[in-house]
Every structure is written in C-alpha cells, then in structure tokens.
Amino acid sequence: MELTLSKNIRTLRKERNLTQEQFAEVMGVTTGAVHKWESGLSVPELDLIVEMADFFDTSVDVLLGYKMKDNRLSATIDRLSRYCRTRDPEALIECEKALKKYPHSFQVVHTCAGIYAFFGVGGQSREKTRRALELYEQALLLVSQNTDPKISEFTLYGEMAGAYMVLGDFEKGVELMKRHNAGGMFSDTIGAILAAHLHRPEEAEPYLSAVLLQNVNSLLNAVAGFSFVFTARGDCASAQAVLQWGIDLLNSLRREPVTDFLEKLNALQYLLLAHAQIKTGQTEQACASLRQARALAARFDAAPDYGVRNLRFVTTMDTVSVTDIFGATAAESLENLLRLIDDPTLSHLWKEIKDHE
Secondary structure (H helix, E strand, C coil): CCCCCHHHHHHHHHHHHCCHHHHHHHCCCCCCHHHHHHHHHCCHHHHHHHHHHHCCCCCHHHCCCCCCCCCCCCHHHHHHHHHHHCCCHHHHHHHHHHHCCCCCCCHHHHHHHHHHHHHHHHCCHHHHHHHHHHHHHHHHHHHHHHCHHHHHHHHHHHHHHHHHHHHHHHHHHHHHHHHCCHHHHHHHHHHHEEEEEEEEHHHHHHHHHHHHHHHHHHHHHHHHHHHHHHHHCCCCCHHHHHHHHHHHHHHHHHCCCCHHHHHHHHHHHHHHHHHHHHHCCCCHHHHHHHHHHHHHHHHHHCCCEEEECCCCCCCCCCCEECCCCCCHHHHHHHHHHHHHHHCHHHHHHHHHHHHCC
C-alpha cells in the first residue's frame, strides 16, 4: 500500500501560498520538521495529521493518500483477476490476504490457485506451482459451492494435472487426466503428452484418433451454426466462405474418393451453401449446389457406411461408427434440413430440381 502523505502536504501547502516557515508556524513545529515531512524523511504524529487535515479542509485518508479498497467477495475476485492479467506480482500478496479473509470460499480458493499456477508456469517458480496444487486440493473440497457451469470437479482435476506437468511429473499428470476424462475432455492433452513427453505413441494414438473425430464433429456444428448466424445478418459472403471451408475440410480428411459418411455430411453443407447463394441472387450457383447435395445423398444412400475407416489419420477405431440427428438416410436428412431453413425460394428450387430428374 503506497501512501502519498509527503507529496500531499507539499501540494496542499503550496495551493494556499504558504512557505514552509509559515506552515510550520501554523502547526506549531519547526521549519525543519515541515521539510522532513515533505521530503518523506519523517511522518507527523497522528494528532498533527488530524489537525493538518482540518486546516486543509480535507479528510485524513485523502491527506494520507489512502484509497479504501472494496473488499467484498466479488470485488476481491475481480481485483485478483486484474492483477493476474497484468502479471502484477502484487496478485500473490493479495491472494494470501484474500485466503485469510475468505478461507472457505470456493471462488477465492480456485481463483488464487489459478493465479499461483499462472505465476509458476515456465519454470518461474516450482514453489508457486506447488502452492497452486495445495489450493486446487482445497478447492475440490469446496466445489459444491461452485455456480460457474464452465467449472467442475473434472476441470479442477485437469488444472491439477497441468500443474503436475509444469513440475515435470508428466506421468502423474496424465494418469490424473485419464481417471477423470469425462466425455474425452482431456484426450487431446493425454494423447499429446503420451506421444511427445512419455514416448508411448501406440498408447497415444487411440486418444488422438478419438479427439480428431470428436473435433471434426464440433467443427461441422460450428460451421452450420455460423452459416445460420451470417445468413441471418445478411452477411451471405461469410456464410458461403465458412461452408466452403467445411466442405474442403471434409474432403481433405478422406483417404480415398469412396462413398462414406463424409458424403452425407457434405450433402447437408451444400444445401446450406445453396441457401446462402440464393440470398445473394446467385440462383445458378444455388442450383448447382442443390444438385451436388442430391448427388452426394443418393450416392451415400445407395451404400450407406457410417464407419470411420476412410478418415485420414484415424487408424485405431475400426469398430467406431458415427451418426447425425437429421435423419436415418441422407435424403431424409436433406428434407429435414430444408424444413428447418424454411426458405420458400430454396424449397421451390429444390422441388424443381427433383421434378426434372
């Protein structure tokens, strides 16, 4: 805490056009005493500080330069996070103060654990990282207080695993993540650590394959979602761009140009692409996209295959199959997506193409 008493005495004295001698006379002290106060060489007695504040028509805290902190729980959390964002080491001092004041608050304990982990990264301090682990253990005991949906017992274990890895204990970190890998949430890290740090590529591959498959699905959901967002905003150029990226992504993941479930997924993306093209008056291009969607759907439905054997890089999941929520067949999926889009022009073009086949 930094006080600015000496500076404030000097400023307030000069504002009233008083010399040090004149001010000394007012306060009943020597000129040398005033000089020492303003130079920071000594501090006035408390009764003189009160008298001085009264003389300058200000409060004692303003004269001292003290700013009262908001120490409510929410304000404390915000202040700690701000210190961390600016990499201010004061964060660690504030953490210990907050932990003493709120020792049983999940928010405080978890936030402080993250701050200690942050300052321990990169080998800066093993001691700070070990302190982070202590606090994560404490946070686990308090996790029932948590109201943040992004935080759970599983994410806490993931943060602890990260701290172990910072300490160089990759084995312990990986084992902790394996035991708490709900929904495959740590599979990417487990696979990467097994392959790169623990030199166990065969063990790593199933984790990496599962992550790739899961993230392809996530990316396609994001692409479809963005296409609706951009189209609703009238930014159909961006809708087309993101959909073309999704189509190219799926094509780049195929080992061979054979019929597989990627064709069903691309059929849906071409239908969405046609919708965006219609919105910008590209009727001819929209018709071409709709024909491509129908052709891919027909090819898939003639020999449906939901396996992932043709997916590049995925080599250890022969028994895995994928599904989607739109329909049992590709043709049914297209009809369901068409109803969801609910665009009369698109529906009319779709019917015309079907009738002329």
